[in-house]
Amino acid sequence: MSHALLSWARFPNHPQRSVRVPWRSDLPGLLTALRRSVNTTLPFGNGRSYGDSCLAASDHVLVMRALDRIIQVDWDQGLVTVEPGITLGELLAVTVPHGWFLRVTPGTQFVTVGGAIANDVHGKNHHRQGTFGCHVSRLGLFRSTEGQLTCTPTANPALFAATIGGLGLTGVITWAEIQLQRIRSTRINLVTQRFDSIEEFFDLSRELDAQHEFGVAWVDCAAEGTSSGRGVYMAGDFAEDEYLAWTSRRRLSVPFVPPVSMINRVSLRVFNEMYWRSFAPVRKRIHATAESFFYPLDRLRKWNRAYGPRGFQQYQCVIPPDAAAGNIKALLNAIAESKTGSFLAVLKQFGGNKSPGLLSFPRPGVTLALDFPNLPSRTDKLFQRLDAIVRDARGRLYPAKDAHMQAADFQRAYPEWRELESLRDSALNSRFWQRVTQ
Ligand SMILES: Cc1cc2nc3c(=O)[nH]c(=O)nc-3n(C[C@H](O)[C@H](O)[C@H](O)COP(=O)(O)OP(=O)(O)OC[C@H]3O[C@@H](n4cnc5c(N)ncnc54)[C@H](O)[C@@H]3O)c2cc1C
Known part of the structure; x- marks a missing residue:
């Protein structure tokens, strides 16, 4: 355990105790230990969400930032496979010299790939490119009951859809394959x-x-x-x-x-x-x-x-x-x-x-x-x-x-929430989800 974390707007004030995930192979043990000690937890990217959607219901989060490695790159196709804790800025520092940029980026480069998928973030080109999730072709998801799964639009499709914009509740994203955009200039x-x-x-x-x-x-x-x-x-x-x-x-x-x-x-x-x-x-x-x-x-x-x-x-x-x-x-x-x-x-x-x-x-x-x-x-x-x-x-x-x-407003505006709830990993829960559904 290390220092306490808050969300970006520093409100609500619920300091989070953090457990760092240094390697993907550490996840099963850390999740089991947290399950025993505090029942539920939540993956934490870089805390750039403003309110309580990145705060664990138990106030104990799994911090993913150390999983910041690039696993595989195809420079011809602009296809990268990365760990979820890498920030968009760190990824761009590697891909831009090769002429590749993110197809969708939010208004800060300090968000992680895991966070960008879990909130399915949008940018200034939504009218052309849609959301970040439109450019994720595959992802790895660790679930407390099923272990490691690969999710694509055709393999585990329900979990793939629920994880994009899934607020970190369907499992821990362990890697993602992302399609980049060719650029000639920055x-x-x-x-x-x-x-x-x-x-x-x-x-x-x-x-x-x-x-x-x-x-x-x-x-x-x-x-x-x-x-x-x-x-x-x-x-x-x-x-x-x-x-x-x-x-x-x-x-x-x-x-x-x-x-x-x-x-x-x-x-x-x-x-x-x-x-x-x-x-x-x-x-x-x-x-x-x-x-x-x-x-x-x-x-x-x-x-x-x-x-x-x-x-x-x-x-x-x-x-x-x-x-x-x-x-x-x-x-x-x-x-x-x-x-x-x-x-x-x-x-x-x-x-x-x-x-x-x-x-x-x-x-x-x-x-x-x-x-x-x-x-x-x-x-x-x-x-x-x-x-x-x-x-x-x-x-x-x-x-x-x-x-x-x-x-009531959340449930009216997002009627699909029940489906997400049915796919939620029971080891994960957030203060936001508790507030709007439970
Ligand atoms: C200055 C600023 C500008 C912004 N501009 C935009 C914008 O233009 N468009 C937009 O859409 N958003 C914008 N945002 C919001 C921000 O992009 C999102 O909140 C983003 O999700 C934050 O990512 P993070 O890595 O900090 O994750 P966190 O805030 O720490 O977590 C976000 C969610 O991701 C989940 N998560 C994190 N890692 C994983 C993982 N490995 N597996 C599963 N779930 C995970 C968490 O559980 C949580 O639900 C902005 C934020 C700031 C501070």
Whole structure:
């Protein structure tokens, strides 16, 4: 046992005791020992999930980070087989010089492959490539009763589907085979364009997503009145200029947890106004590095500490297309009225690519994601308002970001949960799963 771990948003505050898995062959013994001592456990990747989906119901997790080896690579086909604890950044450092990139990456390179599969993460190209799980061809799964299994769309297909987006509950992923994407450059040709309303966001998304691999928007969650719904659309593609580099730059870090949150009403308004003004009102074409485009938040290490000792919560929902415009407006109005929120509020259109995952979050529609400092009673009250809008629109929340969803909302939005429960490994359970199903 070693030091205690928390999830990324440092809320809820349930420090996890950790048991490290140094080799795949150690898993059976460690799982049996935990079963005897604390009954259930949960695999833990790199703790980049915000709420309680990466916290074990027993508060004792199996830490997978040491399983970070590349097992096999086919450089002609761009097919890699890796252990689950390798982070996306570590994998890219090896594959980029050979001209291969991940087909799907979330907004941080510090997530593990196991974590990316268990939450079936999405990126800025969901409208083209779907989720991470769409590019996993095979995986190894260790189950406490059956031992080691190989799962593919045709071998153990039910377990394959349930493990993609399966929240770490179906077994411990011990390896995965992933299809990569050919690239000729790590530079991104970027198009930026400001918009003044949600209607304009939809117009830009329709136009630019049809032309570009990547598309995402920043939205000013503090803007009210005539400025409400303003933001910046960013669309892009990999360049073709034969520049393949992956250098992990030295990063600044938030050295300690300040006594109060540094993100407040004043700093939020000032930052958002400055950020908005930093973009020209007309369409611009610029170059960016892949690292700054995909992982802007990774530049500041441990930024989660800036929210102070109470931590924060992320709210990420998806609203189906027919109800999207009005409901995104209603969500933004409620957030602006609450005078809280975060700098990085993100809007993105999901596409129609269906994931193989049973419980995957993305579905066609628009997703809105932003962080909120944890303020007693205020955050709860705001989330109740937001939940009512999402419920009426028949939308749903993202378990990887969640620390508050009500059981009834989860079960309505994810009716497949019973099937996952029937395939859950009885040695594994999370605080999230307990909260929303038990
Ligand atoms: C700055 C930032 C930006 C983000 N951007 C995005 C985004 O754009 N899109 C998106 O989808 N998500 C995003 N996320 C969320 C993040 O990608 C997911 O929460 C991801 O699953 C975290 O991976 P992790 O390795 O840290 O795993 P953890 O958070 O530690 O665990 C996540 C889940 O994986 C399970 N797990 C871990 N390893 C294994 C294993 N070996 N076998 C079985 N289960 C396992 C755990 O039990 C848990 O259920 C972002 C997070 C941050 C902090």
